[in-house]
Amino acid sequence: MFSSVLSATVAGVDCIPITIEADVSQGLPMFSMVGYLSARVKEAQERVRTALRNTGFAFPARRITVNLSPADIRKEGTGFDLPIAAALLCAFGYLEQEKIEKVCMAGELSLNGEVRGVKGILPLVDTAIKEGCRLCIIPKENLPETEYIHEIPILGIENLREFMDQEEKENWGAVRNPRREWPQSSIEYEEDFADVLGQETARQAAVIAAAGFHNLLLIGTKGSGKTMIANRIPTLFPVISREESMEISRIYSAAGLLTGNSPMLMRRPFRAPHHTISPTAMAGGGSVPTPGEITLAHRGILFLDELPEFRRAALEVLRQPLETHKICISRVNGTYEFPANFLLVGAMNPCPCxxxxxxxxxxxTQYQVEQYLGKLSGPLLDRFDLCTEVADIPGEQLREKKPGKTSLQLRREVCRVHEVQRQRYEGTDIRFNSALSGKETKQYCQVSREGKKLLDAAYEKMNLSLRAYHKILKTARTIADLDAKEIIEEEHIAEAVCYRALDKKYWR
Ligand SMILES: [Zn+2]
Structure with a gap:
C-alpha cells in the first residue's frame, strides 16, 4: 500500500511544501526513512513507531519505506512526526488516502502519542493556503498562533487517538479554530510625544521620518533625550494591518519567537539591540539561517543607540539591506532571502565625553573627536536622510516649555501622508518617498523654480554627491506632503537641506 501526506518545512522565513510518502510491501521486515533528513528528522522513526504502538496501532512485519520529497531540500525539525504517522496509518490501512488528500499537517509526537507544539506554524499554514489545501491539522498548542487566519479551516489536536477519533466521527469537521477579527482600533502606548518638552526640530524630524520612512540620526549630549524621542517613534505609525502582521508574524514564527501570549504581533516591531551585538545576530545567519535583528525589525524600527560603539562589521552589514530592503545569506544548500525593510534610527553622542x-x-582632543566620529563610515552615514541635533536644555528652561502635540495628533498627520503616498505610487512597488530611485525623483518630485534655485545652490556650495542631492529631494517631498503641497517649494527644500547640513558640521 502506498500513501502520501502534505507538510512543509521552513527554509529561512519561507516555507516549502514537502510530500511524505509511505509504502508497505512484502519483504524482510524493516523500516527505513529517506529524503535528505537531518538527525532530528531521522529520530522521528523511533518516536512514530512507539507512538503508534502506544495508541493501539500495530506495526506490520513488512518492509516499510518513508520518503520525504523533494529530495534536494534538507528537512529540519520535529514537525514531520505527525504527517509521517498519518502516512503510515494510511499505508497500513487504518485511514483512507482520500481522507488525507489536500490536508496539510505538522506536529511532534511523544512516545505515548501526544502531539506537541512545533516552531513555524504560521509559515506552514500560509503554505497550505498557497497550495490550495482544504484543511490544516496542527498541535493544539499552536492553535492560538492561527486565530486571525480565516482563509483555511484549522484543526488543533492533542494526541494521535484524537486525530483518529476526529476523522471517524466528523471527518475532521468538528473542531475549528476560534476565529478572531483583526482589531481596527488604535493601540494605546505608554509613551507619548507630549512627554518630550522642547526639541521642536528633533520632533519634526521624527515626524518626517515616520511619514516618508526616512532613516534618522539623532546627535546630542548624554541625557538630552535622544532615546526618549526614538522610543516614541512607533507611536507615530498607523496600526499594523492584518496582512502586515501576517508577514511579520511569519518571520517571528519561523524564528520560534512567538509565544502563547503573543500569537501574532499586534504592534510594529521596535528592535533596539545592544551595541555589543555580533554581525551575525544583526544580519541573520547560522548553519540553518535564522533571521537577524534587521529582519526582526521588518516593517518596523531598528533603533541603534550609541551608534559609534557598535562593531564596525555589525554596522557594515546594514548597508546593503538599507538599499535593497532584504538580505541574502548564502549557504551550501542554497541561498536564503530574508526581508529587511526597516526604519533605521540611530542615536549618538558627538564625542566620547x-x-x-x-x-x-x-x-x-580634536583627535579623539575625529576618531570617535570616524567610526561611522561615510557610506553608512549616507544612508541617513535626516540628521538632527537633540539640544541639551537646562532643567529650569525645560519647565517653562509647553507640551507639544500628542502622539495621536502627530499620527494623524503621518497617516494622511501615508495615504497621499499610497495614492501617488499606486501600481508601483514604491510605498514611501524614501524608496524613490534617482530617476523616479524626476517624475514624482516637482520643484518650484525658487526651490530648484536653492537646491542647485546647495549642491554647489555644500559640494554634495548626487546621492545626497536625491536624498534632499526625497526628504523635501515628504516635507511638502506634510504641508499638503504637491509642488515642492523653496521652504521645503531649505528644511531638507538643514537635515543634511548637520553631517557636514560634524564630519568635515
Ligand atoms: Zn568631548
Missing amino acids: GYYPDRNRCSC
Whole structure:
C-alpha cells in the first residue's frame, strides 16, 4: 500500500511544501526513512513507531519505506512526526488516502502519542493556503498562533487517538479554530510625544521620518533625550494591518519567537539591540539561517543607540539591506532571502565625553573627536536622510516649555501622508518617498523654480554627491506632503537641506 501526506518545512522565513510518502510491501521486515533528513528528522522513526504502538496501532512485519520529497531540500525539525504517522496509518490501512488528500499537517509526537507544539506554524499554514489545501491539522498548542487566519479551516489536536477519533466521527469537521477579527482600533502606548518638552526640530524630524520612512540620526549630549524621542517613534505609525502582521508574524514564527501570549504581533516591531551585538545576530545567519535583528525589525524600527560603539562589521552589514530592503545569506544548500525593510534610527553622542562642540564642557582632543566620529563610515552615514541635533536644555528652561502635540495628533498627520503616498505610487512597488530611485525623483518630485534655485545652490556650495542631492529631494517631498503641497517649494527644500547640513558640521 502506498500513501502520501502534505507538510512543509521552513527554509529561512519561507516555507516549502514537502510530500511524505509511505509504502508497505512484502519483504524482510524493516523500516527505513529517506529524503535528505537531518538527525532530528531521522529520530522521528523511533518516536512514530512507539507512538503508534502506544495508541493501539500495530506495526506490520513488512518492509516499510518513508520518503520525504523533494529530495534536494534538507528537512529540519520535529514537525514531520505527525504527517509521517498519518502516512503510515494510511499505508497500513487504518485511514483512507482520500481522507488525507489536500490536508496539510505538522506536529511532534511523544512516545505515548501526544502531539506537541512545533516552531513555524504560521509559515506552514500560509503554505497550505498557497497550495490550495482544504484543511490544516496542527498541535493544539499552536492553535492560538492561527486565530486571525480565516482563509483555511484549522484543526488543533492533542494526541494521535484524537486525530483518529476526529476523522471517524466528523471527518475532521468538528473542531475549528476560534476565529478572531483583526482589531481596527488604535493601540494605546505608554509613551507619548507630549512627554518630550522642547526639541521642536528633533520632533519634526521624527515626524518626517515616520511619514516618508526616512532613516534618522539623532546627535546630542548624554541625557538630552535622544532615546526618549526614538522610543516614541512607533507611536507615530498607523496600526499594523492584518496582512502586515501576517508577514511579520511569519518571520517571528519561523524564528520560534512567538509565544502563547503573543500569537501574532499586534504592534510594529521596535528592535533596539545592544551595541555589543555580533554581525551575525544583526544580519541573520547560522548553519540553518535564522533571521537577524534587521529582519526582526521588518516593517518596523531598528533603533541603534550609541551608534559609534557598535562593531564596525555589525554596522557594515546594514548597508546593503538599507538599499535593497532584504538580505541574502548564502549557504551550501542554497541561498536564503530574508526581508529587511526597516526604519533605521540611530542615536549618538558627538564625542566620547558627549559635549562636543561645546568647548567649555568637552574635554576631548580634536583627535579623539575625529576618531570617535570616524567610526561611522561615510557610506553608512549616507544612508541617513535626516540628521538632527537633540539640544541639551537646562532643567529650569525645560519647565517653562509647553507640551507639544500628542502622539495621536502627530499620527494623524503621518497617516494622511501615508495615504497621499499610497495614492501617488499606486501600481508601483514604491510605498514611501524614501524608496524613490534617482530617476523616479524626476517624475514624482516637482520643484518650484525658487526651490530648484536653492537646491542647485546647495549642491554647489555644500559640494554634495548626487546621492545626497536625491536624498534632499526625497526628504523635501515628504516635507511638502506634510504641508499638503504637491509642488515642492523653496521652504521645503531649505528644511531638507538643514537635515543634511548637520553631517557636514560634524564630519568635515
Ligand atoms: Zn568631548
